[in-house]
Amino acid sequence: MQSTLFHRAAVGLTSLMISGMAVASDWTERSNENLRPGVTGVSQEVYDLHTTILWIVTIIGLLVFGLILVSMIRHRRSKNPNPSTFHENVFLEVLWTVVPFVILIAMAVPATRVLIELDDSSKAELTVKVTGHRWKWEYEYLTYEDDNNIGVSYMSNLATPAEQINNPVLAGGLFPYGTAQDAVGSEFPEKDKNYNLEADNPLVLPSGQKVRFLITAADVIHSFWVPDFGGKKDAIPGFVNETWTVVPEGKEGTYYGQCAELCGKNHAFMPIEAKVVSQEEFKTWLAEKKEEAAAAPDLTPFADLDEAMALGEQTYAGACAVCHGNNGQGGVGVAFAGSDFATNEEHLDEHIDVLINGRAAMPAFGAQLSPREIAAVVTYERNAWGNDTGDLIQPQDVQDHE
Amino acid sequence: MSTAAAHDDHHHHAPTGLKRWLFSTNHKDIGTLYLWFSFAMFLAGGLLAMVIRTELLEPGMQFVDPEFFNQMTTVHGLAMVFGAVMPGFVGLANWMIPLMIGAPDMALPRMNNWSFWILPFAFLILLSSVFMSAFGAGNPAAPNFGWTFYAPLSTEYGPASTDLFILSVHMMGISSIMGAINVIVTVFNLRAPGMTLMKMPLFVWTWLITAFLLIAVMPVLAGAVTMMLTDRHFGTSFFNAAGGGDPVLFQHVFWFFGHPEVYIMILPAFGIISAIIPTFARKPLFGYASMVYATASIALLSFVVWAHHMFTVGMPLAGTLFFMYMTMLISVPTGVKVFNWVATMWRGSMTFELPMKWAIAFVILFTCGGLSGLMLAITPVDFQYHDTYFVVAHFHYVLVSGAVFSMFAAAYYWLPKWSGVMPNKLLGELHFWSSLISVNLLFFPMHFVGLAGMPRRYADYALQFADYNFWISIGGFWFGLSQLLFLAVCVLCAMKKGEKAPARSWEGAEGLEWEVPSPAPFHTYDTPPVVK
Numbered sequence: 014m015q016s017t018l019f020h021r022a023a024v025g026l027t028s029l030m031i032s033g034m035a036v037a038s039d040w041t042e043r044s045n046e047n048l049r050p051g052v053t054g055v056s057q058e059v060y061d062l063h064t065t066i067l068w069i070v071t072i073i074g075l076l077v078f079g080l081i082l083v084s085m086i087r088h089r090r091s092k093n094p095n096p097s098t099f100h101e102n103v104f105l106e107v108l109w110t111v112v113p114f115v116i117l118i119a120m121a122v123p124a125t126r127v128l129i130e131l132d133d134s135s136k137a138e139l140t141v142k143v144t145g146h147r148w149k150w151e152y153e154y155l156t157y158e159d160d161n162n163i164g165v166s167y168m169s170n171l172a173t174p175a176e177q178i179n180n181p182v183l184a185g186g187l188f189p190y191g192t193a194q195d196a197v198g199s200e201f202p203e204k205d206k207n208y209n210l211e212a213d214n215p216l217v218l219p220s221g222q223k224v225r226f227l228i229t230a231a232d233v234i235h236s237f238w239v240p241d242f243g244g245k246k247d248a249i250p251g252f253v254n255e256t257w258t259v260v261p262e263g264k265e266g267t268y269y270g271q272c273a274e275l276c277g278k279n280h281a282f283m284p285i286e287a288k289v290v291s292q293e294e295f296k297t298w299l300a301e302k303k304e305e306a307a308a309a310p311d312l313t314p315f316a317d318l319d320e321a322m323a324l325g326e327q328t329y330a331g332a333c334a335v336c337h338g339n340n341g342q343g344g345v346g347v348a349f350a351g352s353d354f355a356t357n358e359e360h361l362d363e364h365i366d367v368l369i370n371g372r373a374a375m376p377a378f379g380a381q382l383s384p385r386e387i388a389a390v391v392t393y394e395r396n397a398w399g400n401d402t403g404d405l406i407q408p409q410d411v412q413d414h415e
Numbered sequence: 416m417s418t419a420a421a422h423d424d425h426h427h428h429a430p431t432g433l434k435r436w437l438f439s440t441n442h443k444d445i446g447t448l449y450l451w452f453s454f455a456m457f458l459a460g461g462l463l464a465m466v467i468r469t470e471l472l473e474p475g476m477q478f479v480d481p482e483f484f485n486q487m488t489t490v491h492g493l494a495m496v497f498g499a500v501m502p503g504f505v506g507l508a509n510w511m512i513p514l515m516i517g518a519p520d521m522a523l524p525r526m527n528n529w530s531f532w533i534l535p536f537a538f539l540i541l542l543s544s545v546f547m548s549a550f551g552a553g554n555p556a557a558p559n560f561g562w563t564f565y566a567p568l569s570t571e572y573g574p575a576s577t578d579l580f581i582l583s584v585h586m587m588g589i590s591s592i593m594g595a596i597n598v599i600v601t602v603f604n605l606r607a608p609g610m611t612l613m614k615m616p617l618f619v620w621t622w623l624i625t626a627f628l629l630i631a632v633m634p635v636l637a638g639a640v641t642m643m644l645t646d647r648h649f650g651t652s653f654f655n656a657a658g659g660g661d662p663v664l665f666q667h668v669f670w671f672f673g674h675p676e677v678y679i680m681i682l683p684a685f686g687i688i689s690a691i692i693p694t695f696a697r698k699p700l701f702g703y704a705s706m707v708y709a710t711a712s713i714a715l716l717s718f719v720v721w722a723h724h725m726f727t728v729g730m731p732l733a734g735t736l737f738f739m740y741m742t743m744l745i746s747v748p749t750g751v752k753v754f755n756w757v758a759t760m761w762r763g764s765m766t767f768e769l770p771m772k773w774a775i776a777f778v779i780l781f782t783c784g785g786l787s788g789l790m791l792a793i794t795p796v797d798f799q800y801h802d803t804y805f806v807v808a809h810f811h812y813v814l815v816s817g818a819v820f821s822m823f824a825a826a827y828y829w830l831p832k833w834s835g836v837m838p839n840k841l842l843g844e845l846h847f848w849s850s851l852i853s854v855n856l857l858f859f860p861m862h863f864v865g866l867a868g869m870p871r872r873y874a875d876y877a878l879q880f881a882d883y884n885f886w887i888s889i890g891g892f893w894f895g896l897s898q899l900l901f902l903a904v905c906v907l908c909a910m911k912k913g914e915k916a917p918a919r920s921w922e923g924a925e926g927l928e929w930e931v932p933s934p935a936p937f938h939t940y941d942t943p944p945v946v947k
Binding site: 044045046047048049058059062063066067070071073074077078080081084085088089090093094095096097098099100101102105106109110113114117120121124125127128129131132177178179180181182183201204206207208209210232233234236238240243244245246247249250251252254255269271272273274275276277278279280281282344345374 | 729739786883
């Protein structure tokens, strides 16, 4: 296919304008240009408050602009050659100080009421600890009804495939570390309806029960925001913030959110997918998750290098590529392709250690990946992109590490 | 006056060539330097914005890496705030305050020279990191943490260039503080006999108050970046929770600077508009005294509203309520100003020359920005608006169609005085209409995508936001290109091409600056005028 810059841009734009309209109101069934009423009581109240205030400021604005317009028409020199000379009027000045003040009080009263309501996160039935990582969310289920020791936690990554995101138009040139330059000129797959919003492991919540979120972060500040739940709260390293929500029964479904505080390179690529299910379904799901968490790790050895490489490639794409590059070329993280670290036998033990325990900006993956996955990733990094060391690391090696 | 000035020219050789500008202690030359510098930064910052808008034309990553995108948003903000808007107003202050109060020059002319010449170097340091990032091998990143540089993204996780950023912010701060001291000393000591405080033009008043704000908060910014520096290199933990520090402390310190900073960027604009509207309405400014008091109350209130930028960090209820009420209160004095301008126009005898067009556009569009500001003050709703494009729309309405438009108004208004020729009407009209339409195409739909849920500083977005983002980008390119027309207007004036301007360049203009010839002679008011 012919692929000049302009050709690509024109085709892309046209198809996007059309597809954009088709999916327009589909994220949730709401407006493209206004706040969403959301699904919770609080989000409804926030929406009502927004609507009221929008009307008030619109009316004030139209009044002021109307006066300016009238003045521009009637008090131009051709219509009014002799200007008046008044430059003071105590009555008017007091009036336009007092009236806005009264309007403000009228706005402050409902605002205060909603704020007080939002502040009360007591009597929650489910408590979930939400931890922001660069660039994924971690959900840890702490307590549910009478169960104070759930012990279920997992990571939630962006599910949109990289090929949908990386549509480079320029090969090298001005911005040499541009994403995935080798993809320039290739056919890009069509973007999913929920492009950039879907996660691999959604946050699962029961309907009709009060959920308390304890929000924190592992590295930099993030912000946890599901618009349909009515607001956001910052995830701050070293702090635990609280917020809560109740999604009413009958409103089960999937609600999407996004990180709302700049957290580095992939700030735009760490969505929140919240799947709200009935209480029954939630209980079943939670029981399954508990069982999974209690099971001993799978330490079956890899039969051969190919098996380990296959799992490694998959795991690398999900957990490592954002920082270390799709082809191990580095980026925010170090490069592996051809590096001493990934090819020298001396560093093998250190390689496993850094993956498990982290180092400086590199997060610890010991709790996020299974020993089998860690072994596969290390194997992959030491054998892919021309790093033909032949090292095959087995799950048991990782399990035995320190 | 003109005889005094002419006499002066005889035995006081005005220096020429590079030395004239490098060693200048003349308020007019330094003002000119500031204004050209500000415009250069406006174009540079605009270029970075074009990169942002190109990437956001459609969903997906097409042109730059998300990492580079973050560098663009960061340096765009810094260049515009510290490079374009603040120096622009300082340039206007330099040129106009001595002329308006009948002073021969600024009170501290050598410091004036220094406070300007620090700036190009500060920005050379900052922008060098962008050049290194875009062109250098291995590409060390430019600052990539947003112009608000929240810790720990800018401390533990900041790129090496953060140290260049810290140094350049220190230099900008020193420059601003010296500029502010100069304004205060000039206004208090060099007013012509009879020019009492309550007779000063509002531009002088608003700048006097701005200067106090600058002196109060620039050291706070310097403190914030110094704490960053010691956190990064000397083992302190001001902003690191793991070491007993507090990342939220950074935000408190930053916004204690940052909110008054917002008013630093808008109060002088109020002064400009208060000069232009009476001129073209041919009617005295309505409520002069209430304008002065409103400016002062806005300045005072600006110190007790900073935490409205951080409603989502999890403050206690009482704190949140306090900051909400205080923030809402600011709309009262701001409203007074808008009503005063409308009342000034009312039953005047208006004509709509270029400065007046920009001034009216300012009043309307700034009011739009003010009203969305009031919406943002309502905390429970701010939990939804916070950090979305709604906020981006809000502050671009007050800063671009507010502060920047007021500077265009000022430039068209005083260019005859500076250059001696009237600005080119055709180019000026094109510049105005083109900017007015494109600025709204650029920023108005941002309200929509923001409300619908698009977070700010996003390199890529969900498909839902595609349509509006496309048009926002078109508006952005259009607005950016329109500014080249203004460059042409300025170059024509600088080359003295155009209709010759009389001393009183606009029929209804009042004030001392219109008593001296156009262009204003190199030295003015060697003998102070007497103000009745």
